[in-house]
Amino acid sequence: MENSRFRQRKLPAKVGMRGPLQVEGDPSHLFEDTSGNMDASGSGYEGGASFSLTRQGFLNDPMVSNLAMAYGSSLASQGKNIVDQNIDRFIPVSKLKYYFAVDTIYVGKKLGLLIFPYMHQNWEVRYQQDSPVAPRVEVNAPDLYIPAMAFITYLLVAGFALGTQSRFSPEVLGMQASSALIWLVIEVLAILLSLYLVTVNTDLTTIDLVAFAGYKYVGMITGVMAGLIFGRTGYYVALGWCCISIVVFMIRTLRLKILSEAAAEGVLVRGTRNQLRMYLTMAIAAVQPIFMYWLTFHLVR
Structure with a gap:
């Protein structure tokens, strides 16, 4: 009896134990069918590929490319206009084109006029x-090309002269x-201040003054160069000739600019104001040889 009860009691336990074993060993639960998920993921991949192909086709469309190019060109032109407007506020590029x-x-002709201004009428x-x-x-018009090139050439000649005297160094040339x-900036500012104090109404601009002040570098x-070839005697002769030439050039050029107000009004060049204008013209011309000698005498020995 006791064995039969034990069997009856153990039988459910065996059945219960067999139940989990059957569940764990069921292939339907160990290897789940994921073919449905694969189909779903495959369909998603095909959708992404089709979207990528559609985007590439959209980008390769000639109409879209033309619209993009037109939009980019309009943006570039607008940016260029903004830059030009901001630059013109500080640097008059349109005016500088005239001087070059x-x-x-x-x-x-201009170089000949600067060296031999005596016969010009x-x-x-x-x-x-x-x-x-x-x-x-117009040979009488001021320009910035000759002053700019003359300034650079002056530095090259100065470096060569210092090199022949074993005194060349980048620091010395930089100081030169x-x-x-x-000195050029000081000269232009002094002329502007003098024109303001004398109350001269003239069409001379700051760029004109820079051009006229830069012509002395030619002399x-x-x-x-004459000093390097012929010594100090050649230097003094050539520099003296160029100093006289630049004085004549400046007087004959600036007197038409500074005295233009009196000429326009038909007033004779007399009186206190007109005398001041004439003195100012002569002072501007007379200061040119001083700068020419001061910036070159130490280069020739």
């Missing part, structure tokens, strides 16, 4: 529609360039 409108014939600048003509067609540039180069 030169050619080889003009440069040759007509010093007036021609105008066209209330604006001066370009320097390449800084000194020449600082400075000539003097230093």
Whole structure:
């Protein structure tokens, strides 16, 4: 009896134990069918691929490319206009183009006029529609090409002269360039202040004054080159000639600019104000030889 009860009691336990074993050993539970998920993921991949192909086709569309190019061009033009407007506030690029409108014939004539101004008769600048003509067609017009090139050439000649005397160094050449540039700025500012104090109404601009003040570098180069070739005697002769030439050039050029108000009003050049204008013109011309000698005498020994 006791064994039969034990069997009856153990039988459910065996059945219960067999139940979990059958569940764990069931292949349907150990290896789950994921073919449905694979189909779902495969369909998603195909959708992503089709979207990528659609995007590439959209980008390769000629109409879209043309619209993008047109939009980019419009943005570039707008940016260029903004930059040009902001630059013109500080640097008058449009005006600077006028001062660099030169050619080889003009440069040759201008250099000859700076060295031999004595035979030149007509010093007036021609105008066209209330604006001066370009320097390449008017030798009397101021330009910035010759002053800029003369300044650079002066530094090269100065470096060569210092090298022949075993005194060359980058620091010395830098000091030479800084000194020449600082004296040029001081000269232009002094002229502007003098014109303001004398109350002269003239069409001279700051760029014109820079151009006229920069013409003296041509005579400075000539003097230093003559000194390198012929010694100090050649330096003094060439520099003296160039100093007289630049004085004549400045007086004949600036008197038409500074005395233009009196000429326009038909007033004779007399009286206190007109005398001050004449003295100012002569002072501007007379200071040129001083700068020419001060910036070159130490280069020739």
